[in-house]
Amino acid sequence: MDTKLQDFAEKAVNYASRTGAQYCDARAEQQKQKSVLLENNQTEFVRTNDDRGLGIRIIKDNLWSFCSITNPQSFEEVKVAINNSIKNTNNQNENKIKLYPNTNKKIKINYPVLKKPELDEIIKIGLECNKIILETPKIIKSIVHPWYSINSKYFINSEGTEILQNFTDVIIEMIATAHDSGITQSVNITEGGRGGLEQILNNDKIQKTAKNISSKASQLTNAKPVKEEKATVVMNPDFVSLLTHEILGHPSEADRVLGKEMAWAGGAWWKNKLGEKIGSEKLNVFDDPTIKESLGWYQFDDEGVETRKTTLVENGILKNHMQNRETAQIFNSAPTGNMRATNYRFMPLIRMACTCIANGDSKVDEIIKDVKHGYLISNMKIPSIDMKRYNWSISCQYAQKIENGEITDLLKDVIVMGTAPEFFKSIDACGDDFTVRPITNCGKGDPMQSMIMGNGGPTIRGTATVKSAN
Known part of the structure; x- marks a missing residue:
């Protein structure tokens, strides 16, 4: 987690409390995502994205307000966003907002990653799956979209809770399209989970899945309709x-x-x-x-x-x-x-x-x-x-x-x-x-x-x- 972003989250909660807020929480988040789209053995695009920012919730005068700031460079930006957020909800609500009591925690959690994802590796996996799909008779199109994101989330509130969670998600989405005698059929699948490349690599799982969806799409061109x-x-x-x-x-x-x-x-x-x-x-x-x-x-x-x-x-x-x-x-x-x-x-x-x-x-x-x-x-x-x-x-x-x-x-x-x-x-x-x-x-x-x-x-x-x- 970017220490400056985390510091801004802490200052935001303190500042909102000084303005008379009944409650405030802030989420400092950063995400690095990389993805590739492959179609019929051709790379359509490779994308990388690095996103970071703050989301701040406030209860003041029994009204919720919210603001977000993308990649703030100074705390003055954060203060302006908070002030505008409160100003835009500058009315009183007679119905008191009640929050269920929560146990305060101060904790850091790193979710396990057994095999760190890399862009070159997911491109290699994607090309392999693309090739497997296209080897099946009647297949006219193979689309494979592997991607991963590396995430860090820091939560702090005015009640004393501070939580940092770091996690990685790895996903691969595949579509096999078959055509025969004027009939087109597609089968798609999504695989993956929270963790590293092991989420799609264990026991040749993704290769078997690619073969299965292409085989099923091919078979469906000769399948029968159903009667209601x-x-x-x-x-x-x-x-x-x-x-x-x-x-x-x-x-x-x-x-x-x-x-x-x-x-x-x-x-x-x-x-x-x-x-x-x-x-x-x-x-x-x-x-x-x-x-x-x-x-x-x-x-x-x-x-x-x-x-x-x-x-x-x-x-x-x-x-x-x-x-x-x-x-x-x-x-x-x-x-x-x-x-x-x-x-x-x-x-x-x-x-x-x-x-x-x-x-x-x-x-x-x-x-x-x-x-x-x-x-x-x-x-x-x-x-x-x-x-x-x-x-x-x-x-x-x-x-x-x-x-x-x-x-x-x-x-x-x-x-x-x-x-x-x-x-x-x-x-x-x-x-x-x-x-x-x-x-x-x-x-x-x-x-x-x-x-x-x-x-x-x-x-x-x-x-x-x-x-x-x-």
Whole structure:
């Protein structure tokens, strides 16, 4: 962490307190990011970015204010930003802002990096994956986008908390596109996590993934369409991770439950349903920022709250929401460590860290074997969800018929749809497998913030409608 930037954060908190602020916190952040885009063995671009700055939140006269400063060169710049921020909210609010008490910490955390990422190395990996994809028959386009970021975040508040967290993220995104007889099909995948190059290099993982997506894209040019029907669906963990994200994770964010995001991002289908049954007894859901190497792994959030695993749904009963220090007071609960911002430029929002459906005790082959007629739904694609996350429609990258317990025809352009309560009450099996998938582009807020995180779960079985996208 740049010591000057850290010093400015400390001075900002002291200065805001002297102006009469009830509360202030500051985040000093710096990020170095390097990425490369490769298409059909050609380098389209190589980008490097070095970003640093301050984000400062203040409560004065029971009103929040916020300002950010990119790469400040003097504390005078910071003072001007703070003064303007307070001036722009120079009104009194009779409703007192109450923050849940927080234990003060002074700590430095270095998240492990076993193999430090370098630009030359990710270019080499990207070219290798690009070549593997193009070796498959029918492939007409291969896009590979590896990138990494090295991050340092320093948090300080007027209550005495000081936290420094240093971490690295390594990601690779790949798309394989096949064409045959007028039919074009694409399969994509994202791999990576919090840590070094080991996140994509272990056991030739990324090379095998490149081969798998190119093979599947090629096969899909000859796949069949699906006929619309309501049927038994078996969803693989990759598809389940997006389902969890959209219909269980977002409605669990307390600001959505309170309707504070209705104008631009929607609410929650289970508002006022705490303690009620919203799914089958097989359904258990949690959010856990402590899952190591997930993109949602962190020990303290952007309010300085220490993270923990939070049970959201237990045996089908809604137990909790994700809370910040302010909403926790409203719900008579405790903050869950889910307050996060994309970077210093933004106010923190309540965000998922790593929301998952918990695994069960069923063997995956037995889950499939028990299906007389249904569909195996594989890998996330595009979601379409209503404002309250109640009606949902999610396309998968491919599906397969299940007939008398056997996987048969490969199917293309399949959409799965239903309503949240009906589907979650239909779940009758959760596999003993469990996978956390990386999510790199979750949007929320106004102005919009794009966030990285993890989502996951096991293979699950339930009832939904399948139909063709065409």
